[in-house]
Amino acid sequence: MSQAITITKEDIFQQVQFSCKIPEIVEQIVTRKVIMAAAEEAGIKIETDELQKAADKIRLSYQLNSADDTWKWLNKHSLSLDNFEEIVYTNLISSKLVSHLFADQVEPYFFENQLDYAGVVMYEVIINDEDLALELFYAIKEGEMSFFDVAHEYIEDKELRRKGGYLGTVSRRELKPEISAAVFTATPPQLIKPIITCSGVHIIFVEEIIQPQLNENIRTQILTQLFSIWLKEKTHCLAGLLTLNY
Incomplete structure (x- = not known):
């Protein structure tokens, strides 16, 4: 008879170490914390209806067409419903932060660099x-x-x-x-x-x-690029202050 296998949180963390993924995961954590801090400083709020619409979009993107599909997906990824809501919230707050920071910079950036989009x-x-x-x-x-x-x-x-x-x-x-x-x-x-x-x-x-035109696709590209540059600058500034406690 096959012996049952038990996997603990320590096992998972050890596997993350062995796979050399800690720097990548740390970067993701820092990014999330930077985004949350900047959103709070900017006073960005999320309304309930916005959260629901964002959750529906995420379920649609993962083809979670029913409550049963959603629960199976959550179980597969060891997520609770609260975890899922936090993922939705983080994605939405990131999107609103991008718009808050850079929406008015898109057109000037495009006209200065429009040859790049030809x-x-x-x-x-x-x-x-x-x-x-x-x-x-x-x-x-x-x-x-x-x-x-x-x-x-x-x-x-x-x-x-x-x-x-x-x-x-x-x-x-x-x-x-x-x-x-x-x-x-x-x-x-x-x-x-x-x-x-x-x-x-x-x-x-x-x-x-x-010839380049400022359509929604290019607008999204520019917003993503500006946000990526901003994030790199923020995370670079925090690199020397980073403390790992595990």
Whole structure:
């Protein structure tokens, strides 16, 4: 007969130590404490209806469609209902703090850095041989081959090959600096002369430049970035004052 296994809090903490996760967990704890202190200082309050809506969103995100689903999820993660409410509260207070601190900074930040949020619709083939890449580039320019022909023959990834090297809309931040410089000075539709990077020699066709607009997605990105910078500064200042008591 198999012997029953008992797991204690000490066992769990020891496993956390052995997995070398303590620095990561400590950082998360410090972050939560910083957020709570800043929210209290700012006088941010949470209304009951806000808490309920936030809880519903979290349940929806975890596909907890019934009370039974919720209880099973709580048991799986060793959480009580009070723990769940605290998670909801922490997430909501963080969101309201972000808005309180940075909502009025989003537009100025966007207009100062809007080139970072530009996008490009592009196709790409990466060749290992520079001479071959130049040969293919001129063959496409002179109409001896199409970009699709080159992509179909030289791209190894099956799905990308089927799409003819189509990468979709790529943001400026996702591109290597040397590629970004060439792509965003192109006049679409334009085939760009091969660019050498550490990944190989890139043959790129620029279909369209997408001018940046301050939509909700970019607004969220900026808020997240500003909040991350603020958190790093706050936690860095507290690093020397940190005391671990366990």
